[in-house]
Amino acid sequence: MDYKKLFTPFKIGNMEVKNRIVFSPIGINASNSDGTISNDEIDYYEERARGGAGLIIMGAQFISHDIAQGPLSGILEHTYVIPKLTTLCETVQRYGARIAAQLCCGTGRNALPNEYGEPPMSASPIPAAYNRKVNCRPMSHYDIKEIIKKFAYSAKNVKNAGFDAIEIHGHAGDLIDQFMSPIWNKREDEYGGTDEKRARFPMEIVRSIRNAVGPDMPILFRMSLDHRFEGGRTIEDSMHLIKLLEEVGVDAIDIDAGSSEAIEYVFPPSYLGDACMEYLCEPTRKAVNLPILNSGNHTPETAVRLIESGNADLVMFGRPLIADPELPNKLMCGNREDIRPCIRCNEGCIGRIAARFTKLSCSVNPQACNEKRFNIKHTKIPQNVVVIGAGPAGLEAARVAAIEGHKVTLFEKEKVIGGQIAAVSTPAFKNKLCRLIDWYGVQLKKLNVKIQLDTEVTAADEILAKCDKIIVGTGAVPANPQIPGIDGLNIINLIEVHKNKELLKGENIVICGGGLSGCDSALELATEYGKKVTIIEMSDSVAKDALFANAASLIPMLYKSGVKIHTNSKVTSIDSNGVYIETHDGSSEFIKADSMINALGMVMNNKLAEAIKAKYYTKTRFIGDCEKVGNVGTAVRMGFYAAISLE
Structure with missing residues (x-):
């Protein structure tokens, strides 16, 4: 495909962007507690600017400390934050990229209670998301005016810091969106009752920012045009609102879908496919004459298609630029095959923030948010390195060791590289895993890594005695419980x-085990092969090991595809005709099946690893599932660590 259309310049107001590729605003939870941004953030954004993005929109920065709930991405209410922000701006701008600050007044009903246990504030006394028995505190006129003043003050600060543009965070069902939506805005004053009144709050924010920064600084507005839940705002509902924003002086509209009730569209997983929010662009183009930015699982190919359609002007890449910050430059130089694919797992980025309260990284790019600390350096003492196992851990270890300048030999007992993910990436919704394996194959070939397939290593092999380092990634094998x-x-x-x-x-398939792998297989067999599938799961719900945003997409798709799910059910025995289960109340049931699948988990395959370590304990390191059973991201990270720690 010809990607030249992505590298034409475009103007938003008076700001010219060098290409059509925008780094989406994603909170990275790495700022300092006083509201200043950290050096890790500066390094992180610098890497995306160096990689060729035309416009970088920072993750949300909050206008005051008291409403700064969510990822730590900076607070703008004090002038002492300006110097560090200036360093960020000038670091990004040196590469010809533009940078926008996204200003946010909080999550409203989606927030947790503050330190005093007070309920969150919102447009109206609607139920709080964290506890529907608690009603939000409706914002008074004083509250509204104070927020509008804080937007102006924050806007002045980011302008003084040197930002090229400002984006207003008005999407995903957070506070501003709550004012714009009748399902949440029940007010009967000048801020509720009609589209014009519900739009008054964001319109006053736009005017306040414009008065603060003057006529030349572009103002963008990010908005979910389709909430995707019953009673939420639809595309048709949103068209009048964006016309009002255009009339008040917004310079561009940044559009997507979703809300806290449809969280899978806020963090779209692989199940939603490519360009899952492109459908918003055509009606928006017909409604307003503003530049349009669009996000949602874009690939370089869907980006070209969207720009060529004329329905959008800039295409947003969030997680793809976390996975590979050099994506734009690689495309521009004709090296599409060198782009490391985002696998849309959400685990290494959003999952780290939501589940562990730590800073963002990436399952396939452990350097994300550690660009300086994890910089790969060329060795002064090349070593002979043997890597055993060409799963994701072994592939990453071989790649990084070769970049460092070591001589690497990679052994794999199967006829193909990829390990388990080469096997389990058969569903269409897992095609990005296939791309990842292909990418590793290309990189290892270019790095002259010697790959020996269909070769099983033993602890007695002479090559292990002669090499300097041994990295063992023999993976895991299916568990075989005593049933x-x-x-x-x-x-x-x-x-x-x-x-x-x-x-x-046969047609009737029973899957024993309702973890993520079992559920993915059920979805594939039901939708792509037309099988009648039943899942048996011992705990109270399926896909417990899936991230919340992924499960929010996966589980409804299972039910829609006709998959039957038995939870709180234990497999007690299996015969040629089906599965016997014991339900939560102690009763027994028989599920007829033509074929049954053991999806009861994986266990470490470390017999060879232990034998090698016993013989060569000073130069052996375990990685991936043979050390600890995990996912693709944990395997890649362990392989990266093993290689980057080589002298």
């Missing part, structure tokens, strides 16, 4: 099913 009949001819482990669907006989 009567589990070794029967018509029960197949999940990995083998992915490798060969012909092993499954």
Whole structure:
């Protein structure tokens, strides 16, 4: 494909952007507690500017400390934050990129209670998201006017810091969006009752910022045009609102879909496919004459298609630029095959913030948010490195060690690289995992890594005695719990099913185990092969190991595709006709099946690893699932660590 259209300049107001590629605003939870940004953030944004993005929009920065709930991405109410922000701006601008500050007045009903236990504020006394028995505190006129003043003050600060533009955070069902939406705005004063009145709050914010920064600084507005839940705002509902924003002087509209009730569209997982919010662009183009930015699982190919359609002017890449900050430059130089793909797992970026309260990183790019600390340096003492196992951990270890200048030999007992992910990436919604394996293949070839496939290493092999370092990533194998009949001819482990669907006989398939892998397989078999699938899960819900945003997409798709789900149900025995289960009340039930799948988890495959370590303990390191069973991201990170720690 010809990607030249992505590298034409475009103007938003008086600001010219050098290309059509925008780094989406994503909070990275790395700022300092006093509201200043950290050096890690500066390094992180610098890497995306160096990589060729035309416009970088920072993750939300809050206009005051008392409403700064959510990821730590800076607070703008004091002038002492300006010097560090200036360093950021000038660091980004040296590469010809533009940078916008996204200003946010908080999450409203989506916030947690503050330190005094007070409920969050919102447009109206609607139920708080964290506890629907608690009503939000409706904002008074004084509250509204104070927020508008704080927007102006924050806007002055970011202008003085040197930002090129300002974006107003008005999307995803947060506070500003709550004013714009009748499902949340029940006011009967001048801020509620009609579209014009519901738009008064954001319009007054726009006017306040314009008065603060003058006529030349572009103001963008980010907005969810389709909430995607019953009673939420639809595309049709949103068209009048964006016309009002255009009339008040917004210079560009940044559009997406979703809300806290449709969280999967805020952090779109792989199940939603490519360009899942492109559908918003055509009606928006017809409604307003503003520049349009669009996000939502874009690829370089969908970006070209969207720009060529004329329905949008700039295309936003968030997680793809976290996975590979050099994406724009690689495209511009004709090196599409060198772009490391985002696998849309959400685990290494949003998952780290939401589940662990730590800073963002990336499952396939451990350097994200540690650009300086994890810089790969060329070695002065090249070593002979043997890597055993070409799963994601081994592939990453081999890649990084070769970049450092070591001589690397990679052994794999199968006929292809990729390990388990080569096997389980058969569903269409996992095509990015296939791309990841292809990418590793290209990189290792360019780095002259010697790959020996279909070769099983033993601890007695001479190459292990002669090499300087041994990195072992032999992965994991399916668990085989002591269940009567589990070794029967018509029960197949999940990995083998992915490798060969012909092993499954008949139409009725029972999957024993409702973790993420089992659920993904159920969805694939139901939607792509037309099978009648039943999941048996011992705990009270399926896909417990899936991130909340991913599960929010996956589980409804399972039900829609006709998959039957039995939770609180334990597999007690298996025979040639099906599965016997014990339900939560102690009763027994028989589920008829033509074929059954063992998806009861994985265990470490470390027998070879332990034998090698026993013989060469000073030069051996375990990585990936043979050290600790995890996911793609944990495997890649362990491989990266092993290689970057080589002298």
